[in-house]
Amino acid sequence: MGMPDLSVDQHSHLKRLEAESIRIMREVAAEFSNPVMLYSIGKDSSVMLHLAMKAFYPSKPPFPLLHVDTTWKFREMIAFRDETAKRLGLDIIVHVNEEGVRAGITPFTHGSNYYTHVMKTEGLKQALDKYGFDAAFGGARRDEEKSRAKERIFSFRSANHTWDPKNQRPELWQIYNARVHKGESIRAFPLSNWTELDIWQYILAEGIPIVPLYFAKERPIVERDGMLIMADDERMVLRPDESVRQRLVRFRTLGCYPLTGAVESDAASLAEIVREMLIARTSEREGRLIDHDEAGSMEKKKKEGYF
Amino acid sequence: MNSVPVARDSQAFQRYIAQQEKKSLLRFLTCGSVDDGKSTLIGRLLYETKMIFEDHFSALERDSRKHGTTGEDVDLALLLDGLEAEREQGITIDVAYRFFTTDARKFIVADTPGHEQYTRNMATGASTSDLAVLLVDARNGIVTQTRRHAFIVSLLGIRHIVLAVNKIDLVDFDAARFAAIRDDFLQFSADFGFHSIVAIPLSARYGDNVAERSPRTPWYGGPSLLQHLESVDVTEDLASRPFRMSVQWVNRPDLDFRGFAGTVASGAIRPGDDIVVAQSGVRSKVERIVTYDGDLDVAEAGDAVTLTLADEIDVSRGDVFARSGDRPEVIDQFAAHVVWMHEQPLLPGRSYLLKRGTRTVSAQVTEIRHKIDVNTFQHLAARDLKLNEVAEVHLGLSEAIAIEPYREHRETGSFILIDRYSNATVGAGMVIHGLRRATNVHWQAIDVTRAARAQMKHQLPKLAWFTGLSGSGKSTIANVVEKKLHTLGKHTFLLDGDNVRHGLNRDLGFTDADRVENIRRVGEVAKLMTDAGLIVLVSFISPFRAERQMARDLMKPGDFAEVFVDTPLEVCEARDSKGLYAKARDGLIKNFTGIDSPYEAPEVPEIHIRTTEETIEAAADRVVAWILGRDGADDWVI
Numbered sequence: 001m002g003m004p005d006l007s008v009d010q011h012s013h014l015k016r017l018e019a020e021s022i023r024i025m026r027e028v029a030a031e032f033s034n035p036v037m038l039y040s041i042g043k044d045s046s047v048m049l050h051l052a053m054k055a056f057y058p059s060k061p062p063f064p065l066l067h068v069d070t071t072w073k074f075r076e077m078i079a080f081r082d083e084t085a086k087r088l089g090l091d092i093i094v095h096v097n098e099e100g101v102r103a104g105i106t107p108f109t110h111g112s113n114y115y116t117h118v119m120k121t122e123g124l125k126q127a128l129d130k131y132g133f134d135a136a137f138g139g140a141r142r143d144e145e146k147s148r149a150k151e152r153i154f155s156f157r158s159a160n161h162t163w164d165p166k167n168q169r170p171e172l173w174q175i176y177n178a179r180v181h182k183g184e185s186i187r188a189f190p191l192s193n194w195t196e197l198d199i200w201q202y203i204l205a206e207g208i209p210i211v212p213l214y215f216a217k218e219r220p221i222v223e224r225d226g227m228l229i230m231a232d233d234e235r236m237v238l239r240p241d242e243s244v245r246q247r248l249v250r251f252r253t254l255g256c257y258p259l260t261g262a263v264e265s266d267a268a269s270l271a272e273i274v275r276e277m278l279i280a281r282t283s284e285r286e287g288r289l290i291d292h293d294e295a296g297s298m299e300k301k302k303k304e305g306y307f
Numbered sequence: 308m309n310s311v312p313v314a315r316d317s318q319a320f321q322r323y324i325a326q327q328e329k330k331s332l333l334r335f336l337t338c339g340s341v342d343d344g345k346s347t348l349i350g351r352l353l354y355e356t357k358m359i360f361e362d363h364f365s366a367l368e369r370d371s372r373k374h375g376t377t378g379e380d381v382d383l384a385l386l387l388d389g390l391e392a393e394r395e396q397g398i399t400i401d402v403a404y405r406f407f408t409t410d411a412r413k414f415i416v417a418d419t420p421g422h423e424q425y426t427r428n429m430a431t432g433a434s435t436s437d438l439a440v441l442l443v444d445a446r447n448g449i450v451t452q453t454r455r456h457a458f459i460v461s462l463l464g465i466r467h468i469v470l471a472v473n474k475i476d477l478v479d480f481d482a483a484r485f486a487a488i489r490d491d492f493l494q495f496s497a498d499f500g501f502h503s504i505v506a507i508p509l510s511a512r513y514g515d516n517v518a519e520r521s522p523r524t525p526w527y528g529g530p531s532l533l534q535h536l537e538s539v540d541v542t543e544d545l546a547s548r549p550f551r552m553s554v555q556w557v558n559r560p561d562l563d564f565r566g567f568a569g570t571v572a573s574g575a576i577r578p579g580d581d582i583v584v585a586q587s588g589v590r591s592k593v594e595r596i597v598t599y600d601g602d603l604d605v606a607e608a609g610d611a612v613t614l615t616l617a618d619e620i621d622v623s624r625g626d627v628f629a630r631s632g633d634r635p636e637v638i639d640q641f642a643a644h645v646v647w648m649h650e651q652p653l654l655p656g657r658s659y660l661l662k663r664g665t666r667t668v669s670a671q672v673t674e675i676r677h678k679i680d681v682n683t684f685q686h687l688a689a690r691d692l693k694l695n696e697v698a699e700v701h702l703g704l705s706e707a708i709a710i711e712p713y714r715e716h717r718e719t720g721s722f723i724l725i726d727r728y729s730n731a732t733v734g735a736g737m738v739i740h741g742l743r744r745a746t747n748v749h750w751q752a753i754d755v756t757r758a759a760r761a762q763m764k765h766q767l768p769k770l771a772w773f774t775g776l777s778g779s780g781k782s783t784i785a786n787v788v789e790k791k792l793h794t795l796g797k798h799t800f801l802l803d804g805d806n807v808r809h810g811l812n813r814d815l816g817f818t819d820a821d822r823v824e825n826i827r828r829v830g831e832v833a834k835l836m837t838d839a840g841l842i843v844l845v846s847f848i849s850p851f852r853a854e855r856q857m858a859r860d861l862m863k864p865g866d867f868a869e870v871f872v873d874t875p876l877e878v879c880e881a882r883d884s885k886g887l888y889a890k891a892r893d894g895l896i897k898n899f900t901g902i903d904s905p906y907e908a909p910e911v912p913e914i915h916i917r918t919t920e921e922t923i924e925a926a927a928d929r930v931v932a933w934i935l936g937r938d939g940a941d942d943w944v945i
Binding site: 012013014015016017018019022023026027029030053054055056057058059060142143149150165166168169170171172173174175177179180181192193195197198201204205271274275278 | 321324327328329330331332401402403404405406408412413415427428430431434435555556558559560564566568569570597598599600609610611613624648660662663664665717718721722723725730731732735
């Protein structure tokens with residue numbers, strides 16, 4: 001028996017989501033003078049980039065990619081990033097908050113909250129200011145976290161990159177208000193209406209390359225504070241009662257390796273991941289330490305300019 | 308709901324995945340008053356469709372103990388109130404989007420607040436929805452809010468309604484009570500153009516008739532809420548409508564390829580089809596429908612594509628493609644319903660930006676026909692429009708664009724209004740119909756041109772616009788400027804605020820709306836005078852930036868100068884040459900600029916006169932120098 005047809009049906013929910021994302025991207029490219037796409041190397045970024053290749057075909061996306069490198073990403077992520085930019089022939093800007101590096105800020109020594117603020121939020125602001133971008137695409141989805149559920153698709157940021165959740169522009173139909181004064185900017189979220197399941201189904205249907213860390217494999221794992229942390233390089237210092245064990249794990253979300261928990265899984269193919277997703281009952285940000293810090297912590301970070 | 312085949316890589320699982328990818332999408336909104344249980348209902352839907360993950364649920368149990376209103380039970384409503392402020396106040400202040408999925412459909416829910424002051428948010432949620440779930444409390448029945456919600460969703464063009472009669476447990480599952488509420492609703496909404504209305508008795512808190520039919524309402528023969536949402540047909544059959552596509556972006560990777568990227572709004576198009584650009588009327592044929600996944604044989608409503616044409620014709624962003632036999636009206640005057648969304652009121656005559664599809668133009672409300680009371684649907688007279696008010700208005704645009712009635716064409720019939728200075732989205736509109744006026748009143752072509760008239764006078768017509776507080780010295784300086792120009796043999800005219808208010812504008816007072824109209828008229832008169840070849844000096848307080856911008860937009864760049872006569876309020880008040888400040892301070896004059904009405908100073912005036920630092924004579928010389936060109940010699944190139 002042959003395989004069932006996995007191509008995306010022209011009128012399915014995935015095709016409608018795809019068309020909506022493409023429309024958003026074209027609108028940004030047409031309305032802004034200096035847009036950029038934030039590329040975080042994860043599965044959502046992979047989908048966003050794939051959609052950008054579609055939106056402007058046969059042209060290349062008319063904007064560069066920007067990766068804010070905290071210097072603590074998984075090594076496989078960095079390799080995948082460089083490979084992807086090369087494969088697609090795209091410009092990628094890599095920005096590191098050098099002040100943070102000089103100050104010796106690490107996730108092990110400064111706590112996840114402060115570390116994220118300095119290396120991610122401040123790093124991002126530095127890069128946006130340095131290049132004067134007036135619009136930045138982000139891969140955030142409304143289903144990820146409660147405060148994101150109210151985020152606009154064109155989300156206004158003040159000249160200080162802050163978000164004012166109580167004073168957002170109304171957003172009707174698919175008419176996006178792109179007007180900003182000098183220094184102000186828009187964060188555009190083309191994946192707003194996608195769910196985690198949609199993302200995986202789309203990756204499966206379209207055959208989009210993703211970082212191998214998403215697939216189950218034996219990896220060197222340390223159990224710390226109830227999370228499975230991968231010892232990705234020698235900077236991971238073990239506490240006295242800890243040891244590294246090879247365990248069959250995969251990652252549902254990717255960030256800085258000391259802050260990203262793995263899940264035990266033997267899903268080694270896309271179809272198996274989707275299957276696991278469909279029976280999963282734990283939401284994906286659980287794997288990220290930063291949301292555990294306090295209630296409403298994502299909203300606080302967003303107000304400060306975190307994506 | 309979601310039963311996933313457990314055996315991996317089985318044919319059953321592959322089929323399951325394939326089916327998941329072919330699901331359709333339903334977008335709906337929920338509206339209800341504060342205590343109708345709207346958030347609880349959505350929380351219940353998420354719970355019943357197993358969309359609540361374990362870690363969310365444990366966070367919910369924590370939150371319920373802290374903020375919950377359901378005693379020992381888990382408060383499902385807390386799932387939805389995303390922003391901290393809302394959690395504290397226990398109300399929903401913004402539109403939140405929620406997602407759930409069943410085997411049949413994916414759902415996007417716009418959860419919108421029900422307070423009177425949040426008409427804005429409801430309109431926002433409705434604009435992207437195909438169906439509305441209106442909640443009523445079975446104990447209270449149809450209330451004022453229900454009428455408002457029904458009106459707003461009908462205004463936004465929603466055709467499918469679910470009347471969710473919630474808290475049916477609190478009226479002992481009374482069939483008669485339910486029937487009475489349903490009949491009330493059917494009666495008052497008869498004229499709202501709804502295609503389907505389904506009333507369902509339910510309890511969001513206990514789950515009756517949410518996912519499954521409840522044994523506690525044996526008298527109810529209809530579907531559960533979820534069964535209905537999974538099966539309701541909301542397709543508008545857009546594919547059979549006339550073809551429309553707004554050009555979003557011109558795709559030009561190299562000299563050999565020129566494509567027009569956009570999303571098909573309605574209808575369908577195939578290679579070889581005739582196509583016409585609505586605005587210009589220029590025709591061509593579709594050559595290819597290009598996508599990343601290969602060329603298409605047909606593009607239908609909802610498809611994001613790139614069209615290439617057989618001919619090199621002039622097309623740019625904002626143009627609308629149609630079939631040549633069915634071209635949209637191209638107009639600059641039309642009637643529309645407007646929902647106002649900003650604290651600063653809408654003022655007729657003020658210049659806003661209007662964005663329709665991918666096109667942005669200058670627009671003003673020429674007339675508020677009437678305001679509509681969203682609770683009683685009564686028509687009321689109005690001079691301005693405040694936050695959350697709805698009105699039927701007439702609009703005029705700076706140029707004619709493709710505009711069609713909203714009920715027939717959502718995309719060419721919907722628009723937002725943007726404040727020119729704050730860039731805020733201040734209003735949303737739905738076109739009712741075009742006004743024939745503009746189409747019939749063509750510009751009279753005149754043989755003696757503006758340039759010819761100016762040449763006869765040996766001068767270049769200019770408009771110097773003096774703005775500043777009452778008593779700042781505007782008229783004094785403008786007078787000196789005019790005398791100097793007169794001596795040089797220039798033909799001038801000085802339009803002075805006080806004088807014009809005695810004649811042309813004697814019907815206007817000092818409210819914000821009247822001030823806007825005052826300046827609009829003076830701007831138009833000044834423009835006609837420059838057409839006649841005159842050098843025009845306007846001396847008006849003109850306190851609002853938007854109206855000065857409007858006057859500026861009437862003129863060619865370089866022919867208009869904003870002259871800011873900058874005198875501190877204390878100084879004006881100390882001078883008080885007409886005794887007006889004293890009266891204003893005593894409350895004898897209302898809406899006095901600088902006292903109880905704002906003055907918005909120019910940000911970058913061409914000429915900035917600080918009267919405390921510069922003499923009248925020196926200031927006047929600077930204005931004269933600008934009017935005559937920098938070196939004092941006339942520039943003969945017009």
